[in-house]
Amino acid sequence: MEEFLEQSYLFIEKAGWLGPFFFVLLHIFRQAFFIPVLVICLIGGYLFGTLYGSIYSVLGLTAVSVVFYGLIQIFPGIRGKLTRLKHRFLKDKQDLNLAQMMVMRLMPFIHFHLVSLYLIETTKNVREYTKKSFYVSIPPAIAYTAFGDMIHELPLAGTAIFALFLVLLFVLMRKRETRISWQEFFQTKNT
Structure with missing residues (x-):
């Protein structure tokens, strides 16, 4: 992997306008x-x-999401595996809003395509999915491009504090509404 990254880096650096x-x-x-x-x-x-790196990263992350959308359509087995992972992580109890998905994409320990799968399940078509994927890709592209060295080189305690901060943001941005079905609301007690 290290050799691949080094060769990719040199290739991109020498590619000029490409x-x-x-x-x-x-x-x-x-x-x-x-x-x-x-x-x-x-x-x-x-x-x-920072500026151009963030722009190119947003475009790259959005492109990855679109490729993932196509792969999910072609290989439904991948969708099944990620759905099981999503059920373990989200427990089918969360209706995530866009801000929460942005924070989830910032968390390095959450699988990138877990958020993509959630977007697929909550959007109506590929256009809406691509639009939301674009928005959700902005925070990690900017944060990792601008502050990546700082995040990457933090000591273990700093990394833990940063992760707790992201979890706190995730919890604070959740939807604050409760849905109760008609039957649950008017449920009668058997005595």
Whole structure:
């Protein structure tokens, strides 16, 4: 993996004006090499700076989401495995809003495609899915590109504090409504 990253870095650096295109492709192919989003965004920040690295990372992450959408349609077995993971993590009790999904994408220990699967299940078509995927990709692209070195080099205690902060944000941004079915509301007690 390290050799692949080094070669990719050199290739993109020497590509000139095609560098951004190859960087977006690197985002798409990173999943085949099990490279975390954080690492690719760090490379983008180093190569293109915070502004352009963030823009290219948002485009790359959105492209990955669209490719994932297509793969889910072709290989339903992948969807089944991720659905089981989603059930373990979310327990079918959460209606996540866009802000919560943005925070989830920021959390490095949450699988990238778990959020993508949730988006697929809560959108009506590929256009709406792509739009929401674009929005949800903005926070990790900016944070990992701009502050990736700081996040990556934090000591264990700093990483734990940052993770707790993200969990706190996730909880504070949840929907605050309760849905009660008609039968539950008017349920009679048998005595």
